[in-house]
Amino acid sequence: MNAAEKKVAQYLREAHAGEQALIGELRAQLEMTPRGSYRTALEEHLSQTRDHAARVGERLRELGDARSPLAFVVDTVGAVAGQALALGRAPLELLLGSGGEDQVLRNARVAYAAEALEIATYTAIERLAGAVGDGETATLAASIRADEERMLERLLREIPKLTDAVVRAEARADPSFDVQSTI
Template sequence: MSQSQQKVVQYLNEAHATEVGLTRVLQSQIAMTPRGSYRSGLEKHLTQTRDHAERVQRRLSDLGSGNNPLQVAVGAAGGVIGQVLAFAKTPVDLVRGSGGEEKVLKNAKDACATEALEIATYTALERLARSVGDTKTADLAASIRSDEQKMLDSVLGEIPKLTDAVVGAEVEGNGSYDLSKTGAADAVRDAGEKAKKTAGGTTARTKRGARQARKVPGVAQAEGQAKGAVASEEDLAIARYDKLTADEIIGKLSELSQIDLAKVDSYERKQQNRTTILDKVTSLRGEEPWPGYDELSVAEIESVLGEGDDDRAKEVRTYERARKNRAGVLKATERDLANA
């Protein structure tokens, strides 16, 4: 490979890495953006960005550089699990109902900066490619740059409206941000509807996939928060929730998993917003001893504890005492620590 080709490949690799990174950013922004023209633009550009990455990848392969370390798979986090993983990155203050308008505006400003970087990246790539006689790469760069310019113009056009929403929420006290209309909430709702129409075997696979996703730190709470935003009373882990007093609900909270606590948190904030319940939920929420802990049975937890990790046993004991307080789990932690 000539020196000029190596330079073109370098710039293509940089462009590809940028597209892959933007895919993740767009998923995160879509997850926390309510329905409307801005989110529609983000969703359209996510499709474009995946296409851009594939086109750049094909050009790299044509140039004999198909196995470089920067080539990362695009789109693996699609669908509801991808949305939930992205939603897991949402700051706690946004998830719990404050500052949504400001966060969306900040994301839009960040998007402008990202698009400007991409425009510069493809401008440089086009110039380099034409200088060394690589017309195919130059035309590819020009085509993608045009898409990025259109996206930048589109986002800039949304900034005034998003700023007005911030003024309404933080100056005039008339907030418009609705968690139940975000991309993450819509994805959860759509997945739920599809699950109802799906037969047993596929439903079981879907549930197994969700359990696997919850083994990623933060996903269980994020999934519960999104589901709670669109949940009805029947969807909660506490039966007859709306008919119970605050004290009765508080008495049942310690039995819930992190995903169900997050669901109650979001549902309660949307409905009666009782401080006593929300404070109790907050005190019970926290990181599991290990990702996926709440999905395990007592026997499965005992099996993990049998590996003899003292620090893990202490974490389990503290977590379990403050929540489900299951005798079998606590006895297993004591056995493990006694044998240390």
């Protein structure tokens, strides 16, 4: 690989690590999310994220990136993506006494932040790949970014509904569901 190809591959590895981190996050979120429109969005978000990881991984193979899949996991930006996901986590003592609705709303905010990070990443990849003449990677990045932008808007539309559920649970002191029952 020449220097430009190496730089594109590096950014793609970072994007791949971010998608992998998000797959883990969304799987964990699904376990505590009751049926409804947010759960449906979450299921689609998970399958879309798996598709993105596969497409980015395939492009890396086409570019001749020989690093093992394990190397993706320890990539620096993978760690950054993990930190971004962790930012949305409240300290455990704050969560004690808060309901499942609170947790689901918090999860949705974390997913939204992760999606915004991915949009920034793919915007940079599209620009970089275009600048070094790798039209195929630029097209892939633009296509994935468009998916992320649609998902970002969809997640934002869920936030008021999830907040209403928190309000209802607080007002009635009667949670609409028990986190344990969704597992």
